[in-house]
Amino acid sequence: MNWFRVRTPGKPFRVPASPLNRPPVNVSAEFPESFEHPLLPHDVWMRQALAEAQAAFEEGEVPVGAVVVFEGRVIAAAHNQRETLNDPTAHAEMIAITQAAEALQSWRLLDCALYVTLEPCPMCAGAIVQARIPTVIYGTTDPKGGACHTLYQITSDPRLNHQSAVLGGVLKEECREILQAFFAHQRAQGKK
Numbered sequence: 001m002n003w004f005r006v007r008t009p010g011k012p013f014r015v016p017a018s019p020l021n022r023p024p025v026n027v028s029a030e031f032p033e034s035f036e037h038p039l040l041p042h043d044v045w046m047r048q049a050l051a052e053a054q055a056a057f058e059e060g061e062v063p064v065g066a067v068v069v070f071e072g073r074v075i076a077a078a079h080n081q082r083e084t085l086n087d088p089t090a091h092a093e094m095i096a097i098t099q100a101a102e103a104l105q106s107w108r109l110l111d112c113a114l115y116v117t118l119e120p121c122p123m124c125a126g127a128i129v130q131a132r133i134p135t136v137i138y139g140t141t142d143p144k145g146g147a148c149h150t151l152y153q154i155t156s157d158p159r160l161n162h163q164s165a166v167l168g169g170v171l172k173e174e175c176r177e178i179l180q181a182f183f184a185h186q187r188a189q190g191k192k
């Protein structure tokens, strides 16, 4: 597997020298063993997030999907709805976090794992911290907005009062391809 991991709580935090010239992230020993459960591989949940991304695609939305898993089941599933709702905050993660909080009747999403097809942006990374989500698994990195690893490491910053374990690169090809297909489709239709 080509997954890569971002630092988890309790470990020294280093800002990469440059997003384009970053040393390989290798903190494999830090990721919770429980999330390597052989019967529930990350792919299973990420495929559900990808199904959400596909729904976004069909609605003309940038195809990003997210699910929140709690005690081995999905308690929230959402996709980007920025266009549909005319809401700049309607990212997949934001909607999924709200759904999960409603499902658990708590703003603290303890023991939850967020799966999202694209590396969260600064807004969503901030919401992940606010929701105290302990585990974040994402698909493809976002060189223009990634805030868990690529441009910022908001979910791992020890100056904030919560840090998440972050695992990136799960089904990254599929997660990237659906975005590329969407933008190619948009260009073909003369949209930006």
Ligand SMILES: [Zn+2]
Binding pocket: 091, 093, 120, 121, 122, 123, 124, 125
């Ligand atoms: Zn976002």
